[in-house]
Amino acid sequence: MDITFLIAAIIAVLATVRVITCYHIMHALLYLVVSLLAVAVVLYTFGAPFMAILEIIIYAGAIMVLIIFFVMMLNLGLETVEHEKAWLRPRIWIVPGLFCLVLLGELLFLILQNRQPAAGIQVVSPKQVGMAMFGPYLIAVELVGILLMAGIVGAYHLGRQQGKTLHRFLENNLDT
Template identity: 85%
Template sequence: MDAAFFIAAGIAVLATLRVITSYNIMHALLYLVVSLLAVAVVIYVYGAPFMAVLEIIIYAGAIMVLIIFFVMMLNLGLETSEHEKAWLRPRIWIIPGILCLILLGEILFLIIQNRQPAGNIQVVEPKAVGMALFGPYIIAVELTGILLMAGIVGAYHLGRQQKKISHRFLENFEL
């Protein structure tokens, strides 16, 4: 195996352990992004650059934005603004930043090296992936969209219910 694989795999394992052991949800999300980026580097090392780019765009990009949106939406209350200010302190970003810089250096080294993967690799064009997703696998794509929409509606509903319950609770004490 390549040294690039072991470095990326080690970063992925360490970042994933931090996701599991973090008490703060925002710290866990930062380490989850680092873990997903490391997995993308592992996929690139195995000779699937298109899948690596999809990993970054879909998981580290779109889904993480949705998760952060839900976390921000569900953290209702006045005391959360102080917590959000604490999350923006630079010391929280140091370790994920260092891990991302290592991954960036590693991926730049691999791109500059321009080494072809070993073995019999079949190249799959992006057009073929799109035709497969919106051809025989269209039901799976649509079901995934419905599942994501159900998650959005459920998170919104839970956030609204929590706000209503807290207002009713406060009204009872004002009497």
């Protein structure tokens, strides 16, 4: 086995274990991003650079931003300000930062090495991914879109403030 695969796989497993065992949501999210980046490096070592980029853009980028916005929308009050200050201490970022540096080093090593995928591994082009997604799996893609939309609507309803909504509702009904 390739040493870059083993290092990325070990980092992915360790980061995922930390996601499960962390008590603070922001710590868990930080380790989840590291885990997703490690999975992207694993995909790259298997000769799937397009899937590795999709892993970074879709999961580590977009979905993590949505989760962070959801946590911000909850707005739990003044007592959480001290917790947020504790989350930003530099010692919290040391281990995830080291993991990311190792992954970055591996990725640079793989890119500069510029070697071809191992024998027997078929490279999948973006056109093939698109044809598969919008060909036989069209209904599954549409159902996932509907599921994501339901999640966004649910996050909105969980995060909105009931007092302000009720106050506006009462003002509008009293005026008419």
